[in-house]
Structures are given as C-alpha cells and as structure tokens.
Amino acid sequence: MNYMFPGSYAWGNFSVLAVGIWAIVQRDSLDAIMMFLTGLLLTVLTDIIHISVFYPSNNHLTDVKRFSIGMAIFSLLLKPVSCYLVYRMYQERGGEYTFNIGVACARRDRSTYEPIDQQDAPPQWPDSSKTAQQPY
Template structure:
C-alpha cells in the first residue's frame, strides 16, 4: 500500500490545531506532552536531513498516544459536562485517533531520510555498524592542527 505524500508541516499544523483546541479544558500534562512533541516536529521540519529529529518526533508521537489515552480516560468525565468541555474532549480524542495514521506517514518520512529501526534485541544500544569507521589511534590519522613543529620532530620554520 502506497502512502500519500503529505507534507510534515501539514501534519504539524493539524496536530497543533487539535492540541490547542484540546487544551481548552485539558491542561497540565496533556498540554506539556503534546506541545513538547510538536516542538520536536518543528525541529524535524527545520532539519530536513536529520534522522534524529524525525525519529524523536515519531517516538514522541507514539508516546503521546499512550499518554493521551490515560489522560483523557481519567479526566473525561469531569470536563465533558459543558458544550465547551465536550468540544475540547472531542478534539483531543480526534487528535488521538489521527496520531496512528500520522505515525505511519512520519515513519515513511523517517525511512526516506535513511533511518531504520534497530534489528537487534537491545533496542537502546548502538544501532549502526561501526566496523567501517577509522579508529582514533591509527597511524593514518592526521596530526592535530595546533601541534608545534617541535612536537612533530621537525625544525620550526622562520618567523615561528
């Protein structure tokens, strides 16, 4: 199944609008968690080539799915008495329902930027193969740019 091409800015705008409307009655941790994740989304927009930015945004959205379920289920009955409370709760629930689809789109963007999920069972361990990297203590490594010629065993040039 081919996912539609949706701009990351559109996803941010929709979730910002729904979060703002959800914060009419839901405040505190709901607002902090969602606006923090939206700030990660702004970082992902600003740095188009960053795998870390889009990965953090994706991880944050997944985390707020669970946090929103808990927060809305605890506080829904105390806020859904008035029309404003029902509207705000409805927008928070709509945002929650939209987040899995947004996660799919953002995961697709993450893959386009070259990111991938770790294949190892140690999820929080190093996720890249480092065997092709040059080690620091090899003889091919360049000398420090601030070393004096005496440190290198060479004669100092004139005027030094």
Template sequence: MELPVVNLKMIILAHWLLTTWGCLTFFGAYAWANFTILAVGVWAVAQRDSVDAISMFLGGLAVTIFLDIVHISIFYPRPDITDTARFGAGMAILSLLLKPFSCCLVYHMYRERGGTLPLHTGFLGPPQEQSAYQTIDSPEAPADHYAGLEGKGHSPQGY
C-alpha cells in the same frame, strides 16, 4: 501499500490545532506532553536531513498516544460537562485517533531520511539500501578534528 505524500508541516499544523482545542478541556500534563512533541516536530521540519529529529518526533507521537489515552480516560468523565468542554474533549479524542495514521506517515519520512529499524521485520516495507551513505571511518572524513587549530588558540581541552 503506498502511503500518500503528506507534508510534515501539515501533520504538525493539524495536531497543533486539535491539541489547542483539546486544551479547552484537558490542560496541564496533556498540554505539556503534546506541545513538547509538536516542538520536536518543528525541529524535524527545520532539520530536513536529520534522522534524530524525525525519530524523536516519531517516538514522541507514539508515547503521546499512550499518554493521551491515560489522560482522557482519567479526566473526561464529568457529570457537569459543558458544550465547550465536550467540544474540547472531542478534539482531543480526534487528535488521538489521528496519531497512529500520523505515525505511519512520519515513519515513512523517517525511512526517506535514512533511518532504519535495528531489526527489520519485513511488514513495514523493504529494507532501504544504504550503500550510498558515507561511514564515519571513511577516508574522506578528517582524521583529527583539532588538527591545525593548536596554533590558533584552540585545543581539545579548551571547551
């Protein structure tokens, strides 16, 4: 199954808008969790080649699915809900419903950046070829990071 190509900025923008509207009804922990993960998503946009940034964004999206379910289920049932609060709750629920699809798209981006699962099960696509990636102990990597810097006032202990 081929996933559509969606820009990471569009995913973040859509969830930012829905989270902002969701904060009309849910605030506090809901806002902190979702806006923090969106900030990690901005980091993933800024660091286009970083596997760490995209994996943290993917993990954060997955965690906020659980947190949103708990938060909405605890704080939604109100007897005196207004139309504005109903709209905010609807946008928070829509954001929650879109997050699994966003996770699939972000996972695809994670794989494109070179990330792999520790245990590949096969149902998320074929394993990615990693023979083109340079290992840490390759001969091209410098053996000593601090070599030649001792005379310039730098030392490994001089943080």
C-alpha cells in the same frame, strides 16, 4: 477558568509539536525525526490515560467540555496516521529500523566482500630486489 485536562496534556503535545517542527526544518537529521516519532508514540499512550482519567461525568458536561473532549479524541485518532507518515519520512531520509529480538544473529553477505590484504594476489608493483640490475 476551569480547564478540562491538566497542564501535562498541553505540555506533552506542544513539546512534541515543537520537536516535529524541528524535524521538518532539519531535513538531514535522523535523530530529529526519530525523536518526533518517539514523542508521537508516547503521546498516544499519555493521551489515552488523560482522556480516560479526566473524562467528566455526564451531569458536568458543558458544550465547551464536550468540544474539547471531542477534539482530544479526534487528535488521538489521527496520531497513528501521523506516526505512519513520520515513519515513512524516516525511511526516506535513510533511516533503517530493524527489529531484532536476539534469536537470529545478523550475518553479513560476504559474496561481494573484497579483502584488501590478499595473500594470493600478485603484487601491484615489481619487487626491486628481484629485478635484474640494468647494465650502464
């Protein structure tokens, strides 16, 4: 049988599909959803390469090849929407991705910071050496 795309196209997309099923089943895992998002982004790039390299000339287009190319392009067009939805799932699960290029340094807001070893605070328990001894 004459296939349109090489096996790497199918292996890449099916492995990302398997990671996506894992990410949906395991709702508390941020790693699974991040791997799924990374896989989707990588398959966008590899799908563009596969479609551009393996696109046949016009005189060799059959109906089956035309349909498979159309479905591959349709899948490629839907992947950015899928990436956005997966990123929203990542945020809902508590993931936080901040893009930092190193120009601005991260600073902590210390206005609500309460140190546990305050030197100025009065001791919580009375000092037993300074208390007067009770007469018997």
